Amino acid sequence: MIRTKAICAGSAVLALLVALVLSGCGSSDASEGNTAGGRTHMTWFMWSGSDEEVMAWKVVSDMVTATHPDITLTFQTTSWSDYWTKFPAQVDRGNAPCILGMQSMRNPQFGNRLRPLDSMLASNDVELSQFDKSIVDGLKVNGTQVAVPYDFGPRIMFYNKTAFAKAGLAEPKPGWTMDEFLADAKKLTSGSQYGFAAYPYLDFVVPFTRSLNGALPVSDRGQLQLTDPRFRQALQWYAGLVQKEKVAPAVPPTSDLTWPFSQFVAGRAAMVVTGPWDLINAKRLARFDIGIAPIPAGANGSKSVTAGSGFGISANCKTPDKAMQAISVITGPEAQQYLAEQGRAFPARKAQQEFWYRNAVPGAKKSMDAAVRSSVPYATTKSWNKVNQLFTKYGVPATNGQVPVDQFLNTVQQQAGAR
Known part of the structure; x- marks a missing residue:
């Protein structure tokens, strides 16, 4: 051995x-x-x-x-x-x-x-x-x-336990809601410190769209459906974390998919969506205690993708x-x-x-078990790499409010094609 x-x-x-x-x-x-x-x-x-x-x-x-x-x-x-x-x-x-x-x-x-x-x-x-x-x-x-x-x-939420304790907040756990997530994010936002790190990459977005109203980027027939009204509505809410609620920093013009995670481990964002494979990096880089929670529950419950x-x-x-x-x-x-x-x-x-x-962190099993139970396999298309490239390319100005979400989704849908 x-x-x-x-x-x-x-x-x-x-x-x-x-x-x-x-x-x-x-x-x-x-x-x-x-x-x-x-x-x-x-x-x-x-x-x-x-x-x-x-x-x-x-x-x-x-x-x-x-x-x-x-x-x-x-x-x-x-x-x-x-x-x-x-x-x-x-x-x-x-x-x-x-x-x-x-x-x-x-x-x-x-x-x-x-x-x-x-x-x-x-x-x-x-x-x-x-x-x-x-x-x-x-x-x-x-x-x-x-x-x-x-x-x-599944996609899960990593959170800064030290920041939650300092703010006098109860730690997220299975059953917490989107309202609680948003309220916590507001209390954890001050100056250059934010409650959450958002990013216009589908892997980070889809757990929220599925939890908010069940929207997924790919239909049961395997077709891309970014212009579906439910997906548009959910993505507008997600972009609102930056534009309206201001609990997440504006996204820089970067294709670096690790940017949200870097904000988290540097202590500049108290929560981030990622996966269990990132624990090895989080435990080394973070100078605070880490917690793990399922995606907060919206109108469709707490849902994720695997x-x-x-x-x-x-x-x-x-x-x-x-x-x-x-x-x-x-x-x-x-x-x-x-x-x-x-x-x-x-x-x-x-x-x-x-x-x-x-070898994880305290409470990880309960949160992971809940996330696995609420997940569905992440369905994609044969052009998924292109979809993600377009989503990241055009999503930054949409997330920051420089381009309407509707226009952004229409552009990606048209350029990527249905399948």
């Missing part, structure tokens, strides 16, 4: 780590998966957002070699947004790394670039019934498994059997326990979820 202490490093260390693991990124060619000298050399490409995440994945990579000494695995990484540009381009050129990360929300668009795995699962002792069914299904394309999941989770990620095999990998052996370790019980203990992942394996709870 391989274990390591969490390494607390600054941005300079992260830059060095990323430079090291990215050396040669994009240089994978048709020889990827070559076997030489009795060893199989493969590359594992995955997004990451901090030095802690990189080190956690490096530990899991070492687990693969410890289990299969004939496999040499090189971990490569890049930012979340860059990954969804680089990975499909590499696959299309036929020079992608053997092992690739896949997210359920991007699976409808990119999953067809991965090999079918169904015939390889049993021979590698991967029993999908041991995983949460929602994320297993989320990593299928036309009923075929293209990736094995390692994590999943998504997750896993790993598949590129079509150009010469040794898919060896890649599957590596994936069985990366998504295996020991790796899932380790990632859960670090706060990097809420495990897709049901038996390993207890380890995330053991």
Whole structure:
């Protein structure tokens, strides 16, 4: 069993780590998966957002070699947004790394670039019934498994327990309401300190729209419906947190999807919507006690959406059997326990979820259980990457009040298309 202490490093260390693991990124060619000298050399490409995440994945990579000494695995990484540009381009050129990360929300668009795995699962002792069914299904394309999941989770609320106590406020808990959220946010807003960090990115917005009136960006038929009156109404309320209520700061013109989280961990916003995978970063960066709560209940109750990620095999990998052996370790019980203990992942394996709870924050289990129960799988379209890019591009002025919400949603709907 391989274990390591969490390494607390600054941005300079992260830059060095990323430079090291990215050396040669994009240089994978048709020889990827070559076997030489009795060893199989493969590359594992995955997004990451901090030095802690990189080190956690490096530990899991070492687990693969410890289990299969004939496999040499090189971990490569890049930012979340860059990954969804680089990975499909590499696959299309036929020079992608053997092992690739896949997210359920991007699976409808990119999953067809991965090999079918169904015939390889049993021979590698991967029993999908041991995983949460929602994320297993989320990593299928036309009923075929293209990736094995390692994590999943609902969008939840992280809050600054220290700030709540200082303001004399009761901490959020399952059952709290949108009215309570707004009242707390107002009391926590003063000067350059805000109660909440808003951002025009669908992942942050949809839990609110679903809780307020049940609106979702994609219909049951799989069509984009951003101009639906309910979605428009809910998004106007969300933008009002910046424009009308002034409990959230104006959004800067940035495509940095970590901006709201950065405001939170820096102590400039007392609440933020994120997922359980961010606990590893929040515990390192925040200089205050962290709490976790479900999304506040609106007229439709407290609702959220669930998504997750896993790993598949590129079509150009010469040794898919060896890649599957590596994936069985990366998504295996020991790796899932380790990632859960670090706060990097809420495990897709049901038996390993207890380890995330053991190392989370007080009260996390009750809030997570409530959020999971109230969630539905995050439905997306085949153009979801474009939808998100447009939403972020045009959403900043809409959130800040420089462009009407109706105009913003019409623009994204027209440019993205229905599917």
